[in-house]
Amino acid sequence: MNLKRKVEVAVISDVHLGTYGCHAKQLLTYLNSINPKTLILNGDIIDISQFSKRYFPKSHLQVIKKIMDFAADGVDVIYIxxxxxxxxxxxxxxxxxxxxxxxxxxxxxxGKRAWFFHGDVFDASIQNAKWLAKLGGYGYDLLILFNRLINWILVKMGKERYSLSKKIKNSVKRAIKYISDFEEVATDLAIEKGYDYVVCGHIHQPKMIVKKNKKGETIYLNSGDWVENFTALEYQFKRWKIYNYNTDKRSAFFADEDIKTMDIQDLISAITIFNPKAVKRQ
Incomplete structure (x- = not known):
């Protein structure tokens, strides 16, 4: 029985494959539960900026293989x-x-226009001081590792998991102002350009809200991430919704059992099969 949900457009972002913070197994469960017409990967899917040969586990390769399988099956995969x-x-x-x-x-x-982009173009700290952003990324990885240790202890004690990074972001006024400014700049530009939807990632804050100014209104959407929030955006039946793995979680689907049983070498071989005739410039 095929229990996969049909989705016209699915959007994921900020997966950060290749880092300790990535929750690839949860993402794979989600991807195995949907049958999208279009899959939009809205930035920071593979964390190339902090790539290390020492850490790229099997589950991360499985996500890449699953995305490639989508494409092979006729799904329009758009990597932003x-x-x-x-x-x-x-x-x-x-x-x-x-x-x-x-x-x-x-x-x-x-009949409505949607504008998709990652959102880092609004981040002055990245555009003007990339070394500082990278340094911050390493600190973030350490925080995630520490958080995993804390959660391991909490689970053993029978208590709920806790996100240190989310707590810090939500309690620091500067971070709250940054998120607010990000949303305002994105939506002002979208309204000026006449877009009905503006869909971003980057700030790891899943959200869907109508934003207005003197020139009009637009719907701001953010797909969140698969480091802290485990969220995606879905468009179906002329409506957007935020998918949340923790509250909308479904059991694992076994239609892709072949991916689960493949060893690392098989996964690498499947991912790196290259057909030069398939490469085109748009």
Whole structure:
């Protein structure tokens, strides 16, 4: 029985494959539960900026293999570059089979225009001081590792998990102002350009809200992340919704059992099969 949900558009961002903070197993469960027409990867999917040969576990490879399987099955996969995978921006405009690499994307959904981009273009700390942003990334990884230790202890004690990074973000006024400013800049630009939806990632804050100014209104959407919030965006039946793994969690689907049983070498081989005839410039 195929229990997968049909979704017109699914959006994930800020997965950070290749880092300790990534929860690839949960993401794989989610991806195995849907049958999307279009899958939008809205930045920071593979954390190239902090890539290390020492850490890229099997579950992370399984996510890449699953995305490639989507493309092979006819799903339109759109990879929008972010700041942690900005090295891919030199390939922007490239199409490999059903996988497109772009810096931004405009889609027409049931008569409405949606503007997709990661959002790091608004982040002055990244644009003007990349070394500082990278330093912050290492500190964030240490915080995530410490948080995992705390959660391991809490689970053993029969208590709920706790997110230190979310607590810090939500309690620091500067962080709250940054998020507010980010949303305001994104929505002001979207209204000025006449977009009905503006869909971002980057700030790891899942959200869906109508934003207005003197010139009009737009719907701001943020897909969140798979480090702290485990969230995605879904468009179906002319409506957007935020999927939350913790509250909308479904049991694992076994239609992709072959991925689960493949060893690391098999996964690498499957991922790196390359057909030069499939590469096109848009």
């Amino acid at each position: 570059t972010g700041n942690h995978d900005e090295m891919l921006r030199k390939f922007s405009g490239t199409k490999i089979g059903n996988i497109s690499i772009v810096d931004k994307k405009i889609m027409h959904l049931d």
